[in-house]
Amino acid sequence: MRFNKELDQIKTYEAGKPIELVVREFGVAPEDVVKLASNENPLGTSPRVAETIRAHADKAHLYPDDSMFELKEALSRRFGVPEETLIIGAGSDQILEFASRVKLNLSASVLMSRVTFAMYEIYARQQGATILRTEDWRHRPEQFIPMMEEHRPEIVYLCTPNNPTGDAMRREEVFEILDASDPETLVVVDGAYMEYAAAKDPDFALEPSELLEYPNALYLGTFSKAYGLGGMRVGYGIARPEIVRALMKLRPPFNITTLSLAAAITACGDNAFVEESIRLHREQIGRYEAYARERGFDYIESYTNFITWRFGEELDSSEVADALLRRGVIIRDLARYGLNALRITVGTAEQNDRLFAVMDEVLG
Amino acid sequence: MRFNKELDQIKTYEAGKPIELVVREFGVAPEDVVKLASNENPLGTSPRVAETIRAHADKAHLYPDDSMFELKEALSRRFGVPEETLIIGAGSDQILEFASRVKLNLSASVLMSRVTFAMYEIYARQQGATILRTEDWRHRPEQFIPMMEEHRPEIVYLCTPNNPTGDAMRREEVFEILDASDPETLVVVDGAYMEYAAAKDPDFALEPSELLEYPNALYLGTFSKAYGLGGMRVGYGIARPEIVRALMKLRPPFNITTLSLAAAITACGDNAFVEESIRLHREQIGRYEAYARERGFDYIESYTNFITWRFGEELDSSEVADALLRRGVIIRDLARYGLNALRITVGTAEQNDRLFAVMDEVLG
Numbered sequence: 001m002r003f004n005k006e007l008d009q010i011k012t013y014e015a016g017k018p019i020e021l022v023v024r025e026f027g028v029a030p031e032d033v034v035k036l037a038s039n040e041n042p043l044g045t046s047p048r049v050a051e052t053i054r055a056h057a058d059k060a061h062l063y064p065d066d067s068m069f070e071l072k073e074a075l076s077r078r079f080g081v082p083e084e085t086l087i088i089g090a091g092s093d094q095i096l097e098f099a100s101r102v103k104l105n106l107s108a109s110v111l112m113s114r115v116t117f118a119m120y121e122i123y124a125r126q127q128g129a130t131i132l133r134t135e136d137w138r139h140r141p142e143q144f145i146p147m148m149e150e151h152r153p154e155i156v157y158l159c160t161p162n163n164p165t166g167d168a169m170r171r172e173e174v175f176e177i178l179d180a181s182d183p184e185t186l187v188v189v190d191g192a193y194m195e196y197a198a199a200k201d202p203d204f205a206l207e208p209s210e211l212l213e214y215p216n217a218l219y220l221g222t223f224s225k226a227y228g229l230g231g232m233r234v235g236y237g238i239a240r241p242e243i244v245r246a247l248m249k250l251r252p253p254f255n256i257t258t259l260s261l262a263a264a265i266t267a268c269g270d271n272a273f274v275e276e277s278i279r280l281h282r283e284q285i286g287r288y289e290a291y292a293r294e295r296g297f298d299y300i301e302s303y304t305n306f307i308t309w310r311f312g313e314e315l316d317s318s319e320v321a322d323a324l325l326r327r328g329v330i331i332r333d334l335a336r337y338g339l340n341a342l343r344i345t346v347g348t349a350e351q352n353d354r355l356f357a358v359m360d361e362v363l364g
Numbered sequence: 365m366r367f368n369k370e371l372d373q374i375k376t377y378e379a380g381k382p383i384e385l386v387v388r389e390f391g392v393a394p395e396d397v398v399k400l401a402s403n404e405n406p407l408g409t410s411p412r413v414a415e416t417i418r419a420h421a422d423k424a425h426l427y428p429d430d431s432m433f434e435l436k437e438a439l440s441r442r443f444g445v446p447e448e449t450l451i452i453g454a455g456s457d458q459i460l461e462f463a464s465r466v467k468l469n470l471s472a473s474v475l476m477s478r479v480t481f482a483m484y485e486i487y488a489r490q491q492g493a494t495i496l497r498t499e500d501w502r503h504r505p506e507q508f509i510p511m512m513e514e515h516r517p518e519i520v521y522l523c524t525p526n527n528p529t530g531d532a533m534r535r536e537e538v539f540e541i542l543d544a545s546d547p548e549t550l551v552v553v554d555g556a557y558m559e560y561a562a563a564k565d566p567d568f569a570l571e572p573s574e575l576l577e578y579p580n581a582l583y584l585g586t587f588s589k590a591y592g593l594g595g596m597r598v599g600y601g602i603a604r605p606e607i608v609r610a611l612m613k614l615r616p617p618f619n620i621t622t623l624s625l626a627a628a629i630t631a632c633g634d635n636a637f638v639e640e641s642i643r644l645h646r647e648q649i650g651r652y653e654a655y656a657r658e659r660g661f662d663y664i665e666s667y668t669n670f671i672t673w674r675f676g677e678e679l680d681s682s683e684v685a686d687a688l689l690r691r692g693v694i695i696r697d698l699a700r701y702g703l704n705a706l707r708i709t710v711g712t713a714e715q716n717d718r719l720f721a722v723m724d725e726v727l728g
Contacts, residue, residue: 001550001579045423053424057421061407067385069384091618097616126613184366231618233620242365253457
């Protein structure tokens with residue numbers, strides 16, 4: 001059967017290996033598997049959210065309120081933005097997909113950093129668009145701006161903080177790019193890890209309301225990371241109503257589940273959990289920095305809930321990742337991103353203990 | 365900002381009005397609102413599923429197993445089909461979207477019945493395809509086949525049982541259309557309500573394994589109706605591996621939630637709940653047929669969990685729907701489908717009592 005030809009170019013996303021697979025493949029006992037590969041919140045699910053889910057468990061047969069009235073109201077209050085600037089997605093991922101589908105086609109192009117979130121390319125390829133990347137893996141305005149001027153891409157992706165490297169853009173760098181952008185170029189500012197950056201250094205913190213000053217900016221946020229709802233698939237986009245109306249044309253009805261909607265509404269009012277997540281992270285990340293220094297390899301200063309260790313010639317990230325996996329520790333190898341590096345979610349004290357112990361074993 | 369021009373034609377789906385809205389707009393007490401508008405399972409959530417959800421409530425921070433190994437295994441066993449013929453979607457809706465995106469573009473066309481599930485048209489319009497419809501609201505092979513031969517549509521939609529009319533195609537009618545189809549035409553057989561049809565009359569029951577005989581058939585099923593998981597968004601597609609591989613290219617990672625995956629796995633083994641749902645439905649639907657006869661209006665013989673009442677000139681479906689709504693009873697008016705008819709989910713005995721009492725009030 002014939003299918004649309006732009007599909008030929010699509011690589012599918014490789015998800016972090018599930019714990020069950022490591023148990024099956026390497027015979028590690030499930031309780032000994034530590035997964036630090038998907039940037040899930042090591043604090044777990046907020047007890048308040050878990051209570052909401054239990055209270056709604058017998059409502060699984062009911063469709064959610066498709067207007068998402070209550071969640072939009074909560075987000076509108078939290079960010080001080082009008083409700084018509086909001087769209088809710090099944091993860092901020094889904095809003096990336098909508099953005100790709102409203103702006104891109106076979107003659108379009110997109111611009112992104114050399115190393116950044118894999119879904120930008122995948123969604124752009126689904127539309128048959130041309131992928132342009134800057135030379136550096138850091139987001140550098142001096143590389144973005146000339147390429148924007150030369151190619152007039154339909155979408156520019158700024159992932160700040162950036163996944164999978166963990167670095168972030170300074171506020172003024174983001175605004176520099178926005179100021180230089182063509183109003184027909186959609187500038188996506190993906191703040192999936194923004195809560196961690198904002199808590200670390202206000203120079204790296206962006207408010208969605210500031211981006212609404214620009215007619216062509218789309219801010220993305222998520223409940224998957226600091227809010228601990230990765231498995232529930234809820235994210236949001238904030239942009240001028242003209243953009244939101246276009247994205248809404250592609251939103252399928254009931255795009256988040258009844259339980260996800262209830263969970264996100266509770267999470268919105270659960271700042272204590274976010275603060276505790278950030279506190280745990282700050283307490284633990286120093287250990288990863290110290291371990292790298294001790295072992296003589298590099299790390300990227302992190303503005304996220306994970307850290308990226310960069311190896312020199314003495315170590316091969318794929319070999320280290322594989323050796324860790326066989327011992328039941330799942331992390332993310334960045335070889336396929338062209339980096340000799342590992343991305344590791346900063347876990348609980350116990351999970352991190354385990355990772356360091358297994359690393360010691362592997363490195364000898 | 366400019367957007368892809370095919371978006372100009374898109375109408376968005378109108379979801380059934382949520383209970384909260386009726387409370388807000390008409391001042392009806394929440395406990396007095398009866399919603400029979402969205403074909404949700406009146407039995408509620410299966411107690412076994414609710415227990416699974418409660419047991420997984422503290423796993424909301426974890427991404428689901430993206431291979432959906434266990435759910436695919438369960439479906440593979442249930443239908444006697446190989447796992448590589450299966451794809452899981454956020455509702456069968458999402459698989460409709462994938463199908464539309466793999467086959468359609470600005471020069472494509474799709475064929476469907478005059479009155480059928482609204483999302484077929486919406487997803488086709490998102491791709492800019494031309495919409496063709498048969499003259500009759502029933503699915504008639506003698507209307508489908510000549511139009512297929514004339515227009516060679518990229519997709520043909522057979523919704524059986526059909527939503528929003530409730531009628532179904534005989535097995536041999538489906539096979540007649542498949543036999544006459546061009547192998548390049550994807551024939552989508554949407555069996556969202558198949559469990560109800562199969563329980564009523566084997567002449568209307570299709571098995572996915574039979575459709576795998578055809579290189580161009582895609583069967584869709586869902587957990588939203590007989591399995592009572594409407595709010596969890598889980599559906600599935602079954603087709604030849606070549607088709608599944610193409611659809612999989614558009615599946616975003618983690619397209620169903622961690623709790624939805626767990627719920628669907630439990631639901632798969634919960635036949636007692638499905639049987640009880642069907643039993644309740646059969647016990648109650650006769651009351652709707654009798655009420656229509658008593659009041660002198662028509663109904664469409666139903667193979668689903670809802671019934672469609674058709675009015676003659678003496679009644680206007682929009683007026684009746686509105687009068688019911690003001691009294692707190694939410695049903696679906698089919699005026700926008702070109703029918704002077706109401707679609708009503710067959711509820712519990714108590715919900716149906718309420719509907720008949722309010723209808724008596726409205727009709728006088």
